[in-house]
Each structure stands twice: as structure tokens, then as C-alpha cells.
Amino acid sequence: MASDKRLGLIVNPKAGLGGSVGLKGSDGAAIQKQALALGAVPQALNRAIEALQLLTSSRGELEVITYPGEMGADAAMACGFEPVVIGTIAPGETTAADTCRAAEEMSGLGVDLLLFAGGDGTARDIYRTVGTTVPVLGIPAGVKIHSAVYATNPKSAGELARMYLRGQATDLREVEVMDIDEDAVRQGIISAKLYGYLRVPFQRMLVQSLKSASPPGERLAADAIACAVIDQMADNWLYIIGPGTTTRAITSRLGLPKTLIGVDVVVNRILLAADVSERQLLELLEGQKAKIVITPIGGQGYLFGRGNQQISAEVIRRVGKENIIVVSALDKIVSLRGRPFLVDTGSHAVDEMLKGYVKVITGYNEYTVYQVSN
Amino acid sequence: MIQHDILAQRYENGKPKLRRYHQARWDEPIIFELNQPGQRGVLVPETEPAIKDQVGDALSVLPAKMRRKQPPALPEVSQVHVLRHYLRLSQENLGAGFVPDFGMATSTMKYNPPLNEQLARSPKMTELHPLQDEETVQGILEVIYRFEQILKQVSGMARFSFQPRAGSQAIYANASVVRAYHASRGEAHQRNEMIVTIFAHPSDAACPSTAGYKVITLYPEESGYPSLEALKVAVSERTAGLFITNPDDTGIFNPIVDEFVKVIHEAGGLCAYDQANANGLLGIARAADAGFDLCHFNLHKTFSTPHGSGGPATGASGVIEKLARFLPVPTVEFDGEKYYLDYDRPDSIGKIAPFYGVVPNILKAYAWVMALGADGLREAAEVAVLNNNYLLKKVLEIPGINAPYAKGKRRIEQVRYSAEQLTQETGVSSLDFALRAADFGLHGFLSHHPFVVPEPLTLEPTESYSQTDIDEYAAIWARIAEEARTNAELVKTAPHNAPIHQITDHDSFEDPARWAITWRAFRNKVQDGHGK
Numbered sequence: 001m002a003s004d005k006r007l008g009l010i011v012n013p014k015a016g017l018g019g020s021v022g023l024k025g026s027d028g029a030a031i032q033k034q035a036l037a038l039g040a041v042p043q044a045l046n047r048a049i050e051a052l053q054l055l056t057s058s059r060g061e062l063e064v065i066t067y068p069g070e071m072g073a074d075a076a077m078a079c080g081f082e083p084v085v086i087g088t089i090a091p092g093e094t095t096a097a098d099t100c101r102a103a104e105e106m107s108g109l110g111v112d113l114l115l116f117a118g119g120d121g122t123a124r125d126i127y128r129t130v131g132t133t134v135p136v137l138g139i140p141a142g143v144k145i146h147s148a149v150y151a152t153n154p155k156s157a158g159e160l161a162r163m164y165l166r167g168q169a170t171d172l173r174e175v176e177v178m179d180i181d182e183d184a185v186r187q188g189i190i191s192a193k194l195y196g197y198l199r200v201p202f203q204r205m206l207v208q209s210l211k212s213a214s215p216p217g218e219r220l221a222a223d224a225i226a227c228a229v230i231d232q233m234a235d236n237w238l239y240i241i242g243p244g245t246t247t248r249a250i251t252s253r254l255g256l257p258k259t260l261i262g263v264d265v266v267v268n269r270i271l272l273a274a275d276v277s278e279r280q281l282l283e284l285l286e287g288q289k290a291k292i293v294i295t296p297i298g299g300q301g302y303l304f305g306r307g308n309q310q311i312s313a314e315v316i317r318r319v320g321k322e323n324i325i326v327v328s329a330l331d332k333i334v335s336l337r338g339r340p341f342l343v344d345t346g347s348h349a350v351d352e353m354l355k356g357y358v359k360v361i362t363g364y365n366e367y368t369v370y371q372v373s374n
Numbered sequence: 375m376i377q378h379d380i381l382a383q384r385y386e387n388g389k390p391k392l393r394r395y396h397q398a399r400w401d402e403p404i405i406f407e408l409n410q411p412g413q414r415g416v417l418v419p420e421t422e423p424a425i426k427d428q429v430g431d432a433l434s435v436l437p438a439k440m441r442r443k444q445p446p447a448l449p450e451v452s453q454v455h456v457l458r459h460y461l462r463l464s465q466e467n468l469g470a471g472f473v474p475d476f477g478m479a480t481s482t483m484k485y486n487p488p489l490n491e492q493l494a495r496s497p498k499m500t501e502l503h504p505l506q507d508e509e510t511v512q513g514i515l516e517v518i519y520r521f522e523q524i525l526k527q528v529s530g531m532a533r534f535s536f537q538p539r540a541g542s543q544a545i546y547a548n549a550s551v552v553r554a555y556h557a558s559r560g561e562a563h564q565r566n567e568m569i570v571t572i573f574a575h576p577s578d579a580a581c582p583s584t585a586g587y588k589v590i591t592l593y594p595e596e597s598g599y600p601s602l603e604a605l606k607v608a609v610s611e612r613t614a615g616l617f618i619t620n621p622d623d624t625g626i627f628n629p630i631v632d633e634f635v636k637v638i639h640e641a642g643g644l645c646a647y648d649q650a651n652a653n654g655l656l657g658i659a660r661a662a663d664a665g666f667d668l669c670h671f672n673l674h675k676t677f678s679t680p681h682g683s684g685g686p687a688t689g690a691s692g693v694i695e696k697l698a699r700f701l702p703v704p705t706v707e708f709d710g711e712k713y714y715l716d717y718d719r720p721d722s723i724g725k726i727a728p729f730y731g732v733v734p735n736i737l738k739a740y741a742w743v744m745a746l747g748a749d750g751l752r753e754a755a756e757v758a759v760l761n762n763n764y765l766l767k768k769v770l771e772i773p774g775i776n777a778p779y780a781k782g783k784r785r786i787e788q789v790r791y792s793a794e795q796l797t798q799e800t801g802v803s804s805l806d807f808a809l810r811a812a813d814f815g816l817h818g819f820l821s822h823h824p825f826v827v828p829e830p831l832t833l834e835p836t837e838s839y840s841q842t843d844i845d846e847y848a849a850i851w852a853r854i855a856e857e858a859r860t861n862a863e864l865v866k867t868a869p870h871n872a873p874i875h876q877i878t879d880h881d882s883f884e885d886p887a888r889w890a891i892t893w894r895a896f897r898n899k900v901q902d903g904h905g906k
Contacts, residue, residue, distance in 0.1 A: 155801055220886070330591075334824040338596070357607040365588040366579075368572070369604045 005113075005165045006063045007055070008106030008134075009048070009083070010126070012099055012118035013070040015142040016043035027121045029095070047141040047154045048075035048117040054158030055165075056080055062165065065109055067102045070094065075117075096125045103129040113201070115161050117141040120179040123149045124195050127177040132199045135172055137161055148175035149198050164201035172199040173218065174245055176297065178307060194243050194261045194297060194307030221329040222249035224364040229293060229327060230254065230269075238290035239266040240281060240319070242308045246295040246327050263310045278312045285315065291323045292316065301336045303372065304354070305344030313347030321353055330362045333370055340371035390846060392853060395815045398465035399873040405459055406893065409449040415456055466873040468817045470681075474843040476765065477811060477818040479788045479834035480575065480623050480651055481672075486680050490741045494734035504729040508714050514733060515713035518706045521740040528751070529649070529669050530662025531692035536673075536731030537702045541650040543726055544670035544689025545581035545617065547702060548646045550723040551668060551693060552615045553585065554700040555644060558721065565614040565643065571600055573622030573790075576822050578648050582617060594826070598626035598779035605637055613643040615667075620647065621654065623822065623832060624778075625762065625785030635665035644668065644697075650689070652676045653836055654759045654787035657752025661692070668693045677739035688735040691726075702726045757837035758787050761844060765789075765835050768848035772855045774799055778827050788834035790827050797829045802858035802865045804829035809876065810857070810868035814850045 017035040055062065056079050064083040066072030069091055076083040086105055089098050099122055106114055107130045114134050116122060119142010126136055138150035139157040151157035163169040174197040226249040233239065241247050241264050251258040254269050262275035265284055273280060284290075292315070297307040303326060304311060316324070326341075343354045351374035362368045384390055421429075433441060451459070468475065470483035493499065502511055522534045538544040549568065556562045568582035571592045579589045590608045592600035599622065616638045621627045628634070635645045647661040650672040661669035673679045674687040681687065693701060703722045704715035715730070746754060763784050769775055774796030777789050793804040808818025808831060821830035835844055857865050869875060890896035 153798070159801065217885075331824050333593070334826055337828070338594075357604050359590065359607060362591070365583065367588070367590040367608075369590060369592050369600075369608045371593070371604070 005061065006065060006109065006111045007161070007165065008103075008109070008111035008114040009052075009064055009066040009072040009076055010099060010102045010106070010114065010116040010118075010122075011044050011048045011067075011070065011072045011075055012116070012122040012141070013042055013044050013094055015118040015122055016047075027096075029093075042070075044117045044141040045070065045075055045078075047139050048072070049078050050154035051115070051117070051139045051151075051158035051161070052076065052079040052081070054155060055162050058162065058165070065106055065111060067098070071098060071102065096121065099125040100129045103134075107134045113137060113161060113164055115139065115157070117154075120177075123177050123198065124179050127196050127198050132174065132197060134199075135164070135201055136198050137164070137200055149177060149200055160201055169201050171202040173202045174198070175200050176244075176307070178297070196261055197245070218329055218331065221331070221363060222246050223253070224366075225327045225329070225361055226250040226253040228361050228364045228366075229325060232325075233269065235268060236289070237267065238272065238284060238288050240264075240290055240292045240311060240315070241266060242292065242294035242297075242311060244295040244297060246329060246332075247293055250293065250327075261307070263308060276310060278310050278315060281310060281312075281315045282318070285318050289323075290319050291325055292319050293325045293327060295327050296332060296336075296341055301333075301339060301341045303341045303343050303358075305342070305346065313345040313350040316345060316350050316354070317347075324354075324358075326358050326360045328360050328362060328368075330366075330368060333360065333362070333368060340373035343372060343374050389849075390842065392849060393814065393846075395813065396871040397468075397812075397815070397873055398462070400462040400466060401873075402459060402462045402466070405451065405456075406449050408451050408455060408459060411450055413450045413452045413455070415451065415453045468812070468815065473815045474835070474839040474847055475817055476833045476835045476839075476844075476847055477808065477816050477831075479819055479832040481675055481681065482788075482834040482836050483681060484653070484675075484678050484836040485838035486678055486738075487742065487745075490678070490738040493741055494738050499734055499737060502733070504733075509712070512713055514737070515706050515715070516708075517740050518730065518733070518736055519708050519713055521736055521743070522706065524740070524743055525671065525690055525692060527748075528652075528656060528660070529671070529692050530660040531669060532695040533698040533701055533705070534690050534692045535701045535705065535726075536688055536690050536736050537726050537729075538670070538689035538691055539727045539732055540687045541575075541648075541670065541672040541675070541689040542577040542581050544650075544672075544691040545577050545646070545648065546585055547689075547691045547723065547726045548668045548670060548693075549582040549585040549587065549615075549617070550726075551691075551697055551700040552644050552646065553587075554721065554723050555697055556614055558700075561642070565612055567608075567610070567612045568614050569605070569608050569616045569638070569643075571618055571622060572824075572826055573598075573624055574617065574619040575623070575648055575650065578617040578619065582614075587614060588612075594622075594624075594779065596779065598622070598624050599628035599630075602630065602633055602637065605634055609637055609641045609643070611641070613638065613641045615644040615646060617646045617648060619650075621786040621788070623788065624780075624790045624827070625654075625788040625834075626780045626783070627786050632664045639665065646670075650675055651787065651834075652755075653834070654755055654762070656755040657748060658755050662694060666694075667697060673735050673739040678742040679735045679738040686732040686735070688732045688739070704730065706730065754837045755787075758835070759784075761835040761837060761839065762787050762789065762833075764841070765833060765844050765848060768844065769833070769851060772848075772852050774855055774858070775831075775851070787836070788832060790821060791831045791833065792827050793829040793831055796855060796858055800858040800862050802862050804831045806866045806868065807831060807854055807858070810854045810865045811850065812869035813871040814853075816847070816850060 014032050017032050017040045052075055059081055064076050064081045066076050066083045066085060067087045068085050068089050071089055071094055073083055073085045087102055103126050114136040116126060117139040123138055137157055137160060139154050140150040151160055177195045177198055179193060179195060225246060229250050230253060243261050248258040248260060256271045258264060259275040264271060265273045265276055292311055294303055296303055343351050345351055355372055355374055357369050358372050359367045359369055476482050502514060525534045538547050553562055556565045566588055567590055568587040569590045570579045573594060583589050592604050592608060595601050620631050638645050644667040646668040647666040649661060649669050652671055653676055669692045671690045673690055674681050699721040700723055702725055703719050704717045707714055707716045766785055766789050769791060770777060776792050776795060778792050793807055797803050804820055808820060811818045819832050821827060821832055854865060890899050
């Protein structure tokens, strides 16, 4: 390992607190207090140590920059590192603001990789602060792990970090940062939102069970899918294009901008409306024929109801099942491990209508038939 | 006593100990790098003046446009260095003759009897020329004709062509026959979709795609095969046909395949059965009996001739009566007295490859079948299935390795295993596992892409190997799984006893901007081009 490699380490000590005691998440001080009162045991430190142990063989050549105590220094020192500790915290009282500040300062110090232990909330905080400027990698420690920012387990996170810092895994891929509204979940409503994308190292040997293709393969697949969709575009039809990097390939190929985490409407290969709401969609649909182009969002394979709620049950009903175009790289389908695509539009009737099998565009002149469930 | 001691070295509890193995390593450059200007393998003698006068400038026979502007950049190497070079490379190789190489699945080589090789290398075979008058090649035409009769019985099909030179070429030929059939009914344009399964051999999707078809892939259910409901979503008036293997790479037999065929037929499509590997089915199940319209066998797999890299291969393409007129030309016919080549087939798809196929392969396959007889073919299939299920039982005893789909059911001739549990418990991936197997002289195949089975490892033992061979193989796997738990680093850094260690730059094989399958492509793309 080259000696000039800098690893930023952030541990969110509150991550995962809510899970073991059934609180669906750990966002906010009140919930964290409630979790601790219910006997929750902090997970993040041990998870971080488990990952860092895979980096110990390169201790001498790696500079670890971290925040004090429970936010990283404890974990680093437990693995024999002598980290550069920056910033200050109030022990036991850390908040999302600490995560953001730490990410910002580490980014300013030019870390090669920002390794963080947390959950979806932590990924959001990091995304909000550094966006795609710094390669990041998540050690899964939270209750909610909807984001693909995380390695499958702490060991894989450590291994992937090691390979990336050694230059053995040089490719980065953009993956979704998703989070659900915890308060809503506690009231029985699932409302997941797509917040943006982070850049995460890719190494096929570590992620092959999840995704077997390589980044060039993925880019080619998205491009082939885009060509297939564009070839089929009919004049004067509205194309309601959902969020995602796969759908972005379509607009990119048309030379149009794309709201990565929102819904855009294209007609005759021209952008009609960007980042539309449900209401706008319903207005645009008045007297118009339309198709919906979507790709499954996140690791759980949601077609509707997660990250694209603008395309509501009513929008789907008006467009019609036969006018829904589902696009996905085959590897994304494979990563679902045989679990069906999911729909959760809020309307039982629409969910029932969408159930069954769907013919997904997986390449140019390539389709895969896959199950849809609710 | 001495003999007893030797056996004690090699055996433990009546079973052979794991072999100690180390492959040769020569650090040999590629032949182009051995180039030394001025070195010669052969000095071609000057043409005698009398011949020169008669022929004139031999090169002038070739049209000027087709002549190279400069001589080819062939390496200049002496005979002894050429011989040494290739012998060294041969030692840095794994081969079916050395070990029971079950890890070649889905195309583990069965035993290729050297006797059949000798037949094919006899001057009676090697001195034939494909352009000889058919009167002078009655013997080999008879072999081709008779072997076609055999495959007709094995499959229930009406006619075969041996012209395709690989399994993939046979699938391509079959896709072309499907199109010719639809064209004859005025439906070629409308029927532009082919249906396949994701566990089928990738050529079943790739070849129809190359032939211009759209490809719809079906995904398996927990049973290991797709549901009829999924098939019905894929089927329409655009369906040209179904290209399917059964069993798929999982070794799971689809028991409702005849219902699949029915759905396709009702929609006006044709069904092609990829029987490249029919190791578990010879004499047991026939493509035609399940309603299929086409099928193909790989002679270099199911019928015991060597693989493509050991010599040109043969994909035997078979069709039912109503499709026979579309087969490649020529066909070999018999009029009761003599054998002849029939080129007068106006509906034929034409030629898939030159001449009549790789005739030495047909001879070897014919010899293999004649040695076994009909009962022997069935027994070969039964032993292949028995061997596979014995191996399955032994592998499932290894902690951390499982066989996804169709839990508790037996498999046909191969199994796609998953080392996912082992990976989660030890960090050792199936690729690490396969690379460590090279330290015991074994080749490991994971899976076709995409990896639908996580951390895949695929094995097929065929009928050729003994119980001792299977025990040895399973013992090597058990050892590697044990090493994963006690010394994961040893496995993750393998192979240690092979000439090449790990290749980490996989992406160069997957990025079209960087991959190169010829030296020239390498120079254009990687050395000089943008791929660098």
C-alpha cells in the first residue's frame, strides 16, 4: 500500500440503536434515549472494528484521519492504528451535525476514501455534505440499510476498503442514497425517498454475489437499454421518466438534462417538464397518451412507491399497465436474489393490477420476464 | 514389504491421500516475443528452373488486391525453439487427460479413447480431400450417413446436419432454420422474438441474437425452472421460437417442458432443444418425444470427441421432417447403391461452414457409439447421473457449500453449487475456492454470467470417472473448505502451485474498449489505441 493513502473514518455511535428494540430506526435524540432505556446496545463500534481489522496488515502505510472517541478514534485504536484525530465532540451526545462536520473536514484534508459506519441516516448526512466529491464506503451498522452505499457486511467493507486503497479496485460506481421517514413508519406508513447518489468503490470479487457485472459492463448495459427505449419512442406521447442512473442514460442519450432523484417528462425527444410533482403529472396527462419509464430503485427492487411517489397510483391508473416500460440492467435483477419486484402505490387496486410478470428491457433487443409482487 | 510401505505412503484408511502437485513454470514469453530476425524453422528450397519456367510468377495467380503489401509479421524462430516453446506451454496447462476435471462443467470432457484418435489419424482418413469425387469417398460418406441414422434414433428427429463446427454454430444454424420456416409461411418479419431461460447455455441467447432475433429471457422460480405463467407473458404473435436446455446448468430437469413446447406451438413458434450436453439423457429421453422441432448435440461433448481447443468441434443440428428442407447443404444421401452429396435443396439455409463438417470428429463419434451400442449409450447416461448424484451427496457434506433450488431433489448430470455460506463465514469466495483448486491440478468453472446462483461453482463428473476419482475430487473440495476456515489467507492468495498466480485486472476482459482476442486487436486497441 502506498504510504500516501489517507483513510477518513467516521463512526456514527448512535447507528443501529433502535433496531434491536423494535424502533425502526435511530434518528433523533429522543428515539436514541428511548432505545437506550429499552436496553439497546450500541452496534457501530464493534461493526467498525470488524471492518478495520482487515486493514491492520497495512497499518504502517496508511494514515487514518478520524473524529474523537466513539466517532472513530476508539475503533481505530482498538485495531492498533495511531489515527490523526481532528475535531471535537460531546461524548454520548453526538448528532447528525457531527457526522456532517467530520465528513466536511475529512474531505477538506483530501482523504482517498471515507469509510463510515452507520445506517441510511448517516449515508444521507454524508451525501448532504460531500456529494460525489469523495469516494465513500459504508460499514453497515444501522437499522435501516436501504442504501446500496453499504458493503454486504463489515468484513466485506474492510476488504473492499483495503483493495481500493491498494489500487486493486479502482472503479467507482454511483449508488443510491435512500432513506425512509422513520416517524411515518412508526405510524405504519412506509415512505422511502431517494436522496441522491454517492460514489462507492467497486470490486467484482467482493460484490459478485450482489452484482456480478463490472462498471464498464454496467455502463454499456445502461447505454444499450437507452438505445432500445429511444428507438421505441412514439411521436406526441409523453414519456414520464422516473429517477435513477439507468433512466438517466436515456435522457443523456437524447442530450437532455435529468433530475436524478426526480421525475421528468419528455415528449418528442424534448424535455417538457423537469422534476414534476404528482399534481403536475396529472395535469400534463390531461388528454395525452403517455408511457412511464422506470427502473427498480434501491436494493429491494421497488418499481413504485419508493423514491418515485410522484408517479402515484392515479398516474399509473391513467397511463395504464400496458404503457409502463420497466428498464433494468440484468445484474440489478440478479442482485434481488429471486425476490420479486415490489409495488406499493398506496392503492390496493393498482398494486393488484401491477402484480404478475413484467417484461423488462435489459439491453438492446433483450428482455427478461420477472415477477412483480406487492 | 517394500510395496506395502509405498502403499502406506499413498493411502490412508484405505483411501488415497490427497496428491501433492506442482505445475511446471517456465516463465515462457509468447511466440512473437521469441522473434529473432534471421532465425528459420525451414529453409524452403529454391524452385527448380524448369518448374519456374512452367508456372511463372506463382503470386500473379492471386488478384493484386488480395495480395499483402508486406509480408506477414510472423515470428522468426528456429525449429528447436518452436518445439521447446510449445512443449513448455503444454506443461503450463491443465487437461482432461491428467485429472478428473469435473470443474469444466458444464462441459467436462468425458474420456476420449485414443483408439478413436488413431482411427481419425489413419491415412485412410487424413489423405481424403473434401473436393474428391464422391465415387472415391464412399466409405466416409457411409460413416456420415450411418451416424446420422444413429442420431435420428437417439433424438427422434428426422434429419441431421453435421456441418456446424461448434455447438454455437449449431444453435445459429437452428435459429436460421427457424427463420427459414417462418419465411416460408410469410411470417419471418413478424416473428422476431426468441425465448430462452437464464440458466440455459448463453449461446442459446447469443446465437439467435446474432441471427437478428430479439431475445426474451425467463427467470427461474424456486423450483429451478420458470413458471408457465412467465412463459405466457413472453409469448405473443411475435414469438419465433423457444431455445432451451433441459436440464439447465443447475442440473434440474424441467418436468413441464412439454407444456412449454405446447404453449410455443399454440402461438405458432418452434422449439429447439439444446442437447449439446445430453450426458444424462442418452437412451432415456428424446427431444422429438417432448414435442421439440429442432435439437443439437455436441459431438465434442456428449459423443466423446475432444473439445474445440483440442481440434475443431462438431455441433450436430437435427430437425423434424417438416424442417428438413431447410437444413444446410449438402446433405449425405443413399440411393440404395451408392452414397452421394445432395446440393439440390432450394429451401436450404445454405452453408454454415465449408464442406460437410469436421469429418474426423464424425468418425470418432461413430466409433464411440458403435463400441457402446444402444444399451451402452443408455448405461453411459445412467452412470453419468449416478456419478453426479454421488458427487452431489459428497459435496453437500462439506459445511458451507449448498445446492440452491429444488432442495432435496436429485439432479441429472451436473450441479451448480453455491459457496455463499462459506463466503459469509470465512470471506473465501467461490473464485478463491476455484483458484485454490488449481493447486491440486484442477480447473474450476464458476458459472456463466450473470451469477444468478451466488458464489457459484459448477461440477459435472460425467460417466467416464470412477468412484475413487469422485472421492478424490470431493476430498480436495473438503480440504479447501477446511482451509477456508483455518487458513483463509492461503486460499485467498491461491494458486500457489500453478505457473500464473492471480489475474486481478478482470475489467480488461469485460470492457470492449480494452479487450482483444487477437494480437492485432491488442495492438490496435491496447498498445496504440485509446484502451491504454
